[in-house]
Amino acid sequence: MAEVNVNLDAHSYTIHITTGGISRVGELMSKLSLGNKILIVTDDNVCPLYAATLSGSLVAAGFKPTVLAVTPGESSKSLTTANTVFTEAIASGLDRKSAIIALGGGVVGDLAGFVAASYLRGVPFIQVPTTLLAQVDSSVGGKTAVNHELGKNLIGAFYQPRMVAIDPQVLDTLNDRELKAGLAEVVKYGVIADSDFFTYLQDNASALLARDPVVLTHVIGKCCQIKANIVAQDERESSLRMILNFGHTIGHAIEAEGGYSEYNHGEGVAIGMHAAALISQHAGLCEQSQVTALKKLLNRLDLPLTAPGYHPKELVRYLVRDKKVLNGKVNWVLMSQIGHVEITHEITEDTIAAVLEQVT
Ligand SMILES: NC(=O)c1ccc[n+]([C@@H]2O[C@H](COP(=O)([O-])OP(=O)(O)OC[C@H]3O[C@@H](n4cnc5c(N)ncnc54)[C@H](O)[C@@H]3O)[C@@H](O)[C@H]2O)c1
Ligand SMILES: O=C(O)C(=O)C[C@@H](O)[C@H](O)[C@H](O)COP(=O)(O)O
Numbered sequence: 001m002a003e004v005n006v007n008l009d010a011h012s013y014t015i016h017i018t019t020g021g022i023s024r025v026g027e028l029m030s031k032l033s034l035g036n037k038i039l040i041v042t043d044d045n046v047c048p049l050y051a052a053t054l055s056g057s058l059v060a061a062g063f064k065p066t067v068l069a070v071t072p073g074e075s076s077k078s079l080t081t082a083n084t085v086f087t088e089a090i091a092s093g094l095d096r097k098s099a100i101i102a103l104g105g106g107v108v109g110d111l112a113g114f115v116a117a118s119y120l121r122g123v124p125f126i127q128v129p130t131t132l133l134a135q136v137d138s139s140v141g142g143k144t145a146v147n148h149e150l151g152k153n154l155i156g157a158f159y160q161p162r163m164v165a166i167d168p169q170v171l172d173t174l175n176d177r178e179l180k181a182g183l184a185e186v187v188k189y190g191v192i193a194d195s196d197f198f199t200y201l202q203d204n205a206s207a208l209l210a211r212d213p214v215v216l217t218h219v220i221g222k223c224c225q226i227k228a229n230i231v232a233q234d235e236r237e238s239s240l241r242m243i244l245n246f247g248h249t250i251g252h253a254i255e256a257e258g259g260y261s262e263y264n265h266g267e268g269v270a271i272g273m274h275a276a277a278l279i280s281q282h283a284g285l286c287e288q289s290q291v292t293a294l295k296k297l298l299n300r301l302d303l304p305l306t307a308p309g310y311h312p313k314e315l316v317r318y319l320v321r322d323k324k325v326l327n328g329k330v331n332w333v334l335m336s337q338i339g340h341v342e343i344t345h346e347i348t349e350d351t352i353a354a355v356l357e358q359v360t
């Protein structure tokens, strides 16, 4: 079993990465001094695949789990669905030591984490991520949220899980589109923090698409380690953590403009990273060769680079609600070269408009 620690003083926790690990969650949780009642939040796709194994492991460890499955998809990241989860928590008699487990992708993780942060002003939260995207990104770092009709993740809290249990084997049932969405966030880590890792991804693109278990497990561990290092230095995104948002300013706008159904999060991030790279080049921050390298890798991983038919003016409307806006100015995460990013608000509206034309 590989372990990655997220060092946050009293809120520190361990990410356990192990094949078949879903059946060991109960055993790992029994070390956390939790109450015996547990609420597993999952979705209707994941529930029939993995809820019984997870529940079985909890029962074997002496816990009393109940399961609530929500509708799959981004529409469940809503206050309405959160209220359904609150109702289930109350009806099941969860107390302050009862844990809520997120079993699913980033949607379930963000939703269940938001509920765990606010139910009884906070109950223990466990992440059991089942998409690649959730295993490399959303289950780590404590960003929880639901969406508002005016924008993505606008209502939420920083709330760290007590433990993350990653079982790479569950990716066997994930479809190719969702696997590739996770690869977009994987590429992000290479761009923001580690050019050697970016080279590894270039060299192993075929193996990743073929779901080579050794390569996938290595990549999951590496991404968790990079994210843990960043979060440990800046838990609440006052500065450094903003780099984890590379590609997200325009990515979120594209997701929202498509009604959260045309492009999934990873696809939005892929287009957004391409746009961020182009902005970097327009602003004279990086050379064209770096943009080309990013485009080639995203292409190789069969991820989109543009959102044809979208209108720049519509996309611009979302930018003002980006969470990195300070004093009315967007803080852009831009690339100086693969492996290094910078944060700046000194980007002209003309540059943004020109790049949005290029990616739509
Ligand atoms: N909190 C964070 O730091 C953070 C980071 C990145 C993304 N996110 C959020 O995560 C969400 C996207 O997460 P996602 O890409 O995991 O999408 P998702 O949760 O919608 O899952 C994608 C699809 O895969 C299905 N699925 C999940 N696991 C499966 C499995 N093992 N086998 C078969 N099907 C499976 C789901 O039912 C769903 O239909 C977005 O809302 C995004 O904003 C949050
Ligand atoms: O953990 C972070 O910090 C991130 O920014 C990770 C992103 O991949 C993730 O999509 C996050 O939910 C975006 O958050 P937001 O603050 O831009 O809503």
Ligand SMILES: [Zn+2]
Pocket (backbone or CB within 6 Å): 137, 185, 248, 265, 269
């Ligand atoms: Zn993301």
